[in-house]
Amino acid sequence: MRSRRDFLMAGAAASAFSVARVWGAKTTGSAFPYEEFETRIARRDFRDITKDVLPTPSMIVDLDLFERNIKRMADQAKSTGLNVRPHVKVHKSVDVARRQITQGAIGLTCATIAEAELFSGAGIKNVLWTKQPASVNNIQRAVALSKKDPTFMFVADDPLVVDWVEEAAAARNARLRIAVSVWAGMDRQGIENGKPAVELAQRIASSKRAQLEGFMAYTGTAPHTKTWAARRKRSGDDLAGSRETVAMAKRAGLPVNFVSGGSTGTYNIDHEFGLTELEAGSYVFMDTAYFAVGGKDDDKVYNDFKGSLTVLTTVDSKRHPNIVTTDYGNKAITRPTDQVKGMPWLEVGTQGAEYGALRWTEADRDLKLGDRVEIYCTNLDMSTNAFDRYYVARGDQIVDVWPIMGRTGAAQR
Numbered sequence: 001m002r003s004r005r006d007f008l009m010a011g012a013a014a015s016a017f018s019v020a021r022v023w024g025a026k027t028t029g030s031a032f033p034y035e036e037f038e039t040r041i042a043r044r045d046f047r048d049i050t051k052d053v054l055p056t057p058s059m060i061v062d063l064d065l066f067e068r069n070i071k072r073m074a075d076q077a078k079s080t081g082l083n084v085r086p087h088v089k090v091h092k093s094v095d096v097a098r099r100q101i102t103q104g105a106i107g108l109t110c111a112t113i114a115e116a117e118l119f120s121g122a123g124i125k126n127v128l129w130t131k132q133p134a135s136v137n138n139i140q141r142a143v144a145l146s147k148k149d150p151t152f153m154f155v156a157d158d159p160l161v162v163d164w165v166e167e168a169a170a171a172r173n174a175r176l177r178i179a180v181s182v183w184a185g186m187d188r189q190g191i192e193n194g195k196p197a198v199e200l201a202q203r204i205a206s207s208k209r210a211q212l213e214g215f216m217a218y219t220g221t222a223p224h225t226k227t228w229a230a231r232r233k234r235s236g237d238d239l240a241g242s243r244e245t246v247a248m249a250k251r252a253g254l255p256v257n258f259v260s261g262g263s264t265g266t267y268n269i270d271h272e273f274g275l276t277e278l279e280a281g282s283y284v285f286m287d288t289a290y291f292a293v294g295g296k297d298d299d300k301v302y303n304d305f306k307g308s309l310t311v312l313t314t315v316d317s318k319r320h321p322n323i324v325t326t327d328y329g330n331k332a333i334t335r336p337t338d339q340v341k342g343m344p345w346l347e348v349g350t351q352g353a354e355y356g357a358l359r360w361t362e363a364d365r366d367l368k369l370g371d372r373v374e375i376y377c378t379n380l381d382m383s384t385n386a387f388d389r390y391y392v393a394r395g396d397q398i399v400d401v402w403p404i405m406g407r408t409g410a411a412q413r
């Protein structure tokens, strides 16, 4: 029942309030005028913006846990003498990157030239692009960015790429900073270790247009290897070749400013195997693929970093026992391996582009129409790519909104 005061208030505030009020007790507590949502966000006025008024599905960052994760990585790296150059493909957010830099990160690693352009353009120095330019588009952009931002670096695993970028740099009177990407257990990139890698390093070092920065050895198969002991073994095996390469390069008198690699899963391992810096990314938010790899003290759960990112979703249909429909569907990258925060009895499923499912078997459990739950995603890279912004929360209160780099237009690729 609406009180007389409710009526008067609703009248005074016009229709903006009334929609919320007709739903009864569920929404009468919230007098948030939804029409003002975007303008308030634009002027960073988060008054009354709590999780319950957000559109869904939406990405939520728990700021306390996020800050703890960044600090933990920074402290661990400091204690083992490693630098942190975090990988931003995981979050694609300048706001997140700035907080990583504030906690001591020496730069960033990026997966695409578009990411490098964005983060460098935001004033962040020492961006390392962890792929090589192999198209006219990417070569020109890598050269242009090198000219604009002399701290920008990229990797190469092929002498042909060095020829291409050298020629493009000569045409634009640019200077390049290049690291050699060496094989470290994953066949997707990286020149063979030993002689081929050292020859490529020599080729770069002898170029009039380029400066050799060092090496990248990303052990892509180690990070998600289950149990810390098995992960340590894998990382050690995968990095054996790069250690030999680096030693050879040093013996040949080549400069090695850094050996970059590593991950969230191996952050407390890789200092043993010759890396000088960590490219870890997922630790800022974490996902269920990482929860399952086990930690140094617990083989089952990887608890070093906390799940600080969730997807908020609404139960929007409930017509059958033990299942509800949500708005967390395929477009939001639902996966059966996702987990519901604080409700381990729920199983996540998909029912279509904009339809998700939550199922349960326990008889004494239930969800109601209109309930909201938060879900940990399975793969951050994929999921964050499907959203435009993070709603940053302290408890239920939204305290900030961070844009996620867009997905449309040439400049975003």
Ligand SMILES: Cc1ncc(COP(=O)(O)O)c(C=O)c1O
Binding pocket: 087, 090, 109, 130, 218, 223, 261, 262, 263, 264, 265, 279, 280, 281, 282, 283
């Ligand atoms: C080149 C590179 N470096 C580092 C990482 C480590 O990231 P994470 O800590 O998220 O496992 C990745 C992840 O895929 C990567 O591709």
